[in-house]
Amino acid sequence: MGTLPSGIMSGQPGNPPLNFDSPSAAAALGGLGLDIQFDNISVGGLVGGANRSDEDDRKKRMDAVIAALWAFDTARVSxxxxxxxxxxxxxxxxxxxxxxxxxxxxxxxxxxxxxxxxxxxxxxxxxxxxxxxxxxxxxxxxxxxxxxxxxxxxxxxxxxxxxxxxxxxxxxxxxxxxxxxxxxSVTPGLNCHEAIAGLWESLERLHRWDVERLREDPALSDRSDENLRVLALWSRHGCPLMHTRGRIGLTLDYWKQYHKYKSATVEGGKGRTWGVLIDCAPANSMVYTPVRVSDKWIGPNIVKTNPTDDDVISATGPILDWLEPPNILLPSTEEIKSESGLESSNGLSASKPLDIVFMATFDPPVVVTHGVAMEIYKISAFSAPILSGSTFDNLLFPVADSANYDPSEPRIMTYTQMVPVFADIHKSPKIPVLKAHRNTLVVDKPVYGQVVTQLPISHPKDLITMLPMLRQYAFLSLLLANSFKPREGLPVFSEHSKSKEGTSNTSKEGDKLSLEHLKVDIVLSAHPIPRLYLVFPFRQSTAMINLEIQLDGKIHIVYDNVFSDGESEASRSKGKGKLLSRADFAQKLEDCENIGVWVEFIKLQLE
Known part of the structure; x- marks a missing residue:
């Protein structure tokens, strides 16, 4: 591409200002930063005036312009x-x-x-x-x-x-x-690519050990190796993957939508996947154990052969044999620099530790209560950030800027969704029909929340320790999203209501459905353990179910007036004579990951 006329960039009289939102401007720039030749372009108008004599300030402004152009992300392959x-x-x-x-x-x-x-x-x-x-x-x-x-x-x-x-x-x-x-990377001494690959080696050995233990379970004898890998992903110590889903690097996957389906695969299939991306980053002023290069973060037997009494007392699962690889020290006898700014000084008698840490990035970021965020930061020894000031529910469902919202007051929001229902589970083929549910979310006691996006770690065991909490809140967010956000493949008939009173459906189709929908109220309590209190019409009365989302995304029914203890015919699955316990119904919610589908299942089985 030829050089642009200098008047376009210099703001000379007679030329209109450049509007970066204009398609014609984008076309003229030819890729915004990748096809522009700056050599002969006057940029006086963009760097604070042609008469400015401060070259340092001029350079900073020019760098800011180039960075802004680069950020438009319209460059083409050439x-x-x-x-x-x-x-x-x-x-x-x-x-x-x-x-x-x-x-x-x-x-x-x-x-x-x-x-x-x-x-x-x-x-x-x-x-x-x-x-x-x-x-x-x-x-x-x-x-x-x-x-x-x-x-x-x-x-x-x-x-x-x-x-x-x-x-x-x-x-x-x-x-x-x-x-x-x-x-x-610092030469000699540190190859950051090798450090990341070493983490994968140890996490992969742990993952294979998980799969082998699952294979020993007779109840899982019919499962494929891939299905066992998915099972280990969401119920054991996660699944480490190098270069997955179009991203270069290491990811530790720990939760997967539709993971109960036998067709689920580790790197494919429908639905979202929750993972932790592991990279290296400058430590800056942080006080952490620096990066270490090793593929021996865990012992060859995975579990300790001679655990201590303290290990046994504090254990909630297998006692893993975590190891501590040696630190890397840069030689002090030669000048070693890297473009990241790391440097060791000549003449020092002691070696210099690395100023680089492992950095974990949560993909997607996880919304948790402030108390849980503090637990996560404590595991990584990370200094907790300043309290965001946002409530847990507002981070999950942001309130519009124009809304009159007081975080200290109860919050009510409504959403009408279509739920696929199998009217006859014994009919073949099983063809669902759509039924409208009018869901109301009530948050009567708001608590502060945090979005956990990124934090440094010193050891892969830090992430393994966090997984039960991460799964707990990943599953909670999934349950709420499936009830109060549009779902792919299903029609949308209403909008969110952010006011205390709630709103009715806005479309003509929504007004028609308002006479036919099933009303489901969901009360969210986020502290100290996330709970959902469900209320919906059942038989000739009202069903009330108080359920708890526990660590690892497990459902526990705390209280209900629906399920029996297994002695009554009311809990008998129609047509099969199988008694369903509270644990069976809780398992069903874990399987379907959808409150609306679960409510319809309960009504189908017990009404």
């Missing part, structure tokens, strides 16, 4: 786009011709101190991409093919894509993760 992206991330670039007489067929080598990404491109279309590391490493090499496949998919033209529409955004995210670990 020769120039790839090179400028690599340079922007602090990586080196080398172009090579793929063959004699093939000037348009080139290979771009994007290199850092620890890695190289090779991209083969012809006429701005990528036909090959691969990742390599400069030093051979068995722990890294086993994941190279998977990583290369993701990078190539990020760049290659997919169905319905063209050179004009193929964006660099996904490739940029993955290359940025690789570049960050590369910058933080």
């Amino acid at each position: 020769n120039d786009g790839l090179e400028r992206l690599a340079v922007h991330l602090g990586l080196e670039c080398l172009w090579e011709t793929a063959g004699v007489g093939s000037e348009n067929n080139k290979i771009l080598i994007i290199a850092g101190r620890t890695l190289a990404v090779e991209v083969s491109i012809k006429n701005h279309v990528v036909y090959h991409a691969s990742l390599t590391f400069n030093e051979p490493s068995p722990s890294l090499d086993k994941h190279l093919e998977k990583a290369s496949t993701i990078l190539f998919k990020d760049l290659a033209l997919g169905p319905g894509e063209s050179q004009l529409t193929k964006k660099l955004s996904k490739f940029r995210d993955n290359l940025e993760r690789l570049a960050t670990l590369d910058r933080l």
